[in-house]
Amino acid sequence: xxxxxxxxxxxxxxxxxxxxxxxxxxxxxxxxxxxxxxxxxxxxxxxxxxxxxxxxxxxxxx
Amino acid sequence: xxxxxxxxxxxxxxxxxxxxxxxxxxxxxxxxxxxxxxxxxxxxxxxxxxxxxxxxxxxxxxxxxxxxxxxxxxxxxxxxxxxxxxxxxxxxxxxxxxxxxxxxxxxxxxxxxxxxxxxxxxxxxxxxxxxxxxxxxxxxxxxxxxxxxxxxxxxxxxxxxxxxxxxxxxxxxxxxxxxxxxxxxxxxxxxxxxxxxxxxxxxxxxxxxxxxxxxxxxxxxxxxxxxxxxxxxxxxxxxxxxxxxxxxxxxxxxxxxxxxxxxxxxxxxxxxxxxxxxxxxxxxxxxxxxxxxxxxxxxxxxxxxxxxxxxxxxxxxxxxxxxxxxxxxxxxxxxxxxxxxxxxxxxxxxxxxxxxxxxxxxxxxxxxxxxxxxxxxxx
Numbered sequence: 001x002x003x004x005x006x007x008x009x010x011x012x013x014x015x016x017x018x019x020x021x022x023x024x025x026x027x028x029x030x031x032x033x034x035x036x037x038x039x040x041x042x043x044x045x046x047x048x049x050x051x052x053x054x055x056x057x058x059x060x061x062x
Numbered sequence: 063x064x065x066x067x068x069x070x071x072x073x074x075x076x077x078x079x080x081x082x083x084x085x086x087x088x089x090x091x092x093x094x095x096x097x098x099x100x101x102x103x104x105x106x107x108x109x110x111x112x113x114x115x116x117x118x119x120x121x122x123x124x125x126x127x128x129x130x131x132x133x134x135x136x137x138x139x140x141x142x143x144x145x146x147x148x149x150x151x152x153x154x155x156x157x158x159x160x161x162x163x164x165x166x167x168x169x170x171x172x173x174x175x176x177x178x179x180x181x182x183x184x185x186x187x188x189x190x191x192x193x194x195x196x197x198x199x200x201x202x203x204x205x206x207x208x209x210x211x212x213x214x215x216x217x218x219x220x221x222x223x224x225x226x227x228x229x230x231x232x233x234x235x236x237x238x239x240x241x242x243x244x245x246x247x248x249x250x251x252x253x254x255x256x257x258x259x260x261x262x263x264x265x266x267x268x269x270x271x272x273x274x275x276x277x278x279x280x281x282x283x284x285x286x287x288x289x290x291x292x293x294x295x296x297x298x299x300x301x302x303x304x305x306x307x308x309x310x311x312x313x314x315x316x317x318x319x320x321x322x323x324x325x326x327x328x329x330x331x332x333x334x335x336x337x338x339x340x341x342x343x344x345x346x347x348x349x350x351x352x353x354x355x356x357x358x359x360x361x362x363x364x365x366x367x368x369x370x371x372x373x374x375x376x377x378x379x380x381x382x383x384x385x386x387x388x389x390x391x392x393x394x395x396x397x398x399x400x401x402x403x404x405x406x407x408x409x410x411x412x413x414x415x416x417x418x419x420x421x422x423x424x425x426x427x428x429x430x431x432x433x434x435x436x437x438x439x440x441x
Contacts, residue, residue, distance in 0.1 A: 001121055002089040007113050011086065014110035015079040 066310070066353070067123055068345045069093025069320045071272075073100055074111050077325035081334040085341060092345075093123040093318050095270075098152055099130050099145060119157045125270065125318060126158040126202070127239075132168040133194045133208065134181045136381035138374075142194075150201040159317075160205035160269065160364065161198060162239050165227070166213075169389040169432045176389065177435040179428065180211055180219060182414035183226040186378050193376040195234040200372060205364035207237035207269060212244035212292035213431065215420040217252040224262030237269035237315070237364040242305045243276055243322075247292050251424065253285040256305060260312070268313040269364060273298050273306055273344060274322040279430070281423040289427050295327030298340045303347065310351040315362050319348050384410050393436050398426030 003011070070082055072094045085091050096115055118124040131145050149161065170176025181187045191208075199206040210227060214220045227238055240263060249256060275296035281289040298321070310316060321341050328334055387408050395401035402425055405417040412418075 001092055001118065001123055003086060003114075003117055007110070007117055008086060010110035011079070011114055012083055014108050015076060015083055 066316055066348045067092040067318050068341070068348045069095060069123070069125075069318055070341065071095045071097070071127065071320055071322040072114075073097050073325075074107065075325035077328040077334075078323065081323075081328045081337045085338060090342070090345065093125065093320065094118045095125045095127045095318075095320050095322075097129050098126045099128050099148070115156060122157070122159055124156070124158055125320075126152075126161040127209075128161065128163040128198075130168065131163050131194070131198070132178070133163050133165065133191055134167040134187055136167070136187075136190055136378040136385055138377055142375075146197055146201040149198070153202040153204070158202060158204055160207060160237065161202040162207040162209060162237075162270070163195075163198065164209050165211040165223075167385055169392055170436060176393075177431045178211060178213070179388065179392070179432070180214055180223075181381075181385075182416070183219065183222050184414050186381060188226070188229055189376050190378060190381075191230045192233045193372075195230070195236055196366075196370040196372060197375070199234055199236075199366060200370055205237055205269070206234055207231070207239055207267075207364065209239035209241050209272070210244050210263070212241065212247040213424075213428065214248055214252070215424050215428065216416070217254065218416070218419065220248045220252050220254060220259065221262065223248075224259065224264070228262075228264035228267070231264065231267055234370075235362070235364055235366050236267070237362075238264055238267045239270045239272060240265075240268045240309065240313070241272040241274070241292075242302050242309060243272065243274045243292055243298070246299070246302050246305060247276065247290040250286070250290040251284060256308070260309065265309075265312045266314055266362070267364075268309075269315055270318040270320060271306065271309065271313070271316065272320050272322050273302050273340075275299060275302075275327070275340075279427065281426060283421060283423040289423060291427070291431075293327075294322050294324045297336045298344070303343060306344065307347050307351055310348065311354050314353060314355045315364075316353060319344060384413065384415065388415070389432065392428050392432035395429050397429060398422040398424075401425045401429050 069092050072078055072082060073096060082091065094115065115124055131142060135142070164178050166178030166180050168176040169179050195206055195208065208227065208230065210223060214223065231238060245259060248254065248259065274292065274294045275298050277291050277293045277296060278288040279291055280287060306319070321344055323337055328337055388410060391401050391404045391408060395404055399422060402422055405411060410417050
């Protein structure tokens, strides 16, 4: 599919910026996502992998 | 002849996207599949990615592929309710050609954790699966489908998987995503022929085919001493391309053929080049192979005849207990032998799970997968 020129340009810039970022995101999660180390807190900050390093178990054999 | 749209599984992943950019520039990408539930911890999807999704959606070339709904969980959860609400809202904003999910139940104690494992292929699990597919259809208001699972505990299960999928999809008039690398894993792990398996799948319900690469793990007792795993982190094997060429003609309702690879397998320039080569090889096969479309089998839009009557979600307390026990064993066993010992004295022994027939090398694999994904993708 042919993408509009301005969209393609935005994608190229966006991907370039995402690829250049390697640090972890710090993301607030609710306590239901916590483990034993922090489940007493109301709101915790967890470090999660950036989407750049994301992989998933969907296939069931990964 | 109806057109097949070749495409890529494309999530908000810098490696996948940077590998795909040259293909996007050359207008080679014919469709995008987005795992819309993989971003649940990310608050803001960048505008440019939204724009990319929207452009494909407007052309009818965006498909949604869920990961975490856990179709066969025997107990209905508030997280599944939230997942459906999210899908309902998203479907009002962006037009998916269809929505699909994976076969199995998630082993993790919490939503978004664990890996999908198979379930006994019984009328009880069939009722749960059909109920969940109807709920997904009700939320997204478009065609709904399910993907065959790569993992199987035993050969008998592999041989029954296709027929079970067929029965599962009829009530919702759903479609099948036939993942050929998943099929390849089953062929290799149980030394079964393609022809012996493919005939059991409802090929007239295949709307989408997936291909991908994977990896080998040493496993004593397995055919050839190794287990094929669908890790999506390497190039597509030549044999899977052959399977694609053999399978396309037999799928009269095929619309999409997608290449899946995860970002961690696309970090080097060489890996990205191989990804694009695989993609173009896939496109060439899609163009060169003709589908045997017969009037009787073709033309299914995979929409239900009418609205579903959806009473309380189907649940099965005993099956749920068994799923919880299996998850606990897989997540805590020291290996396949230990898992087998634990299963022999568990509530799964002597049940339709038929754990007595599970070879140790596949139990070992199940332990590895469940423990790898126990914490989802949290560091």
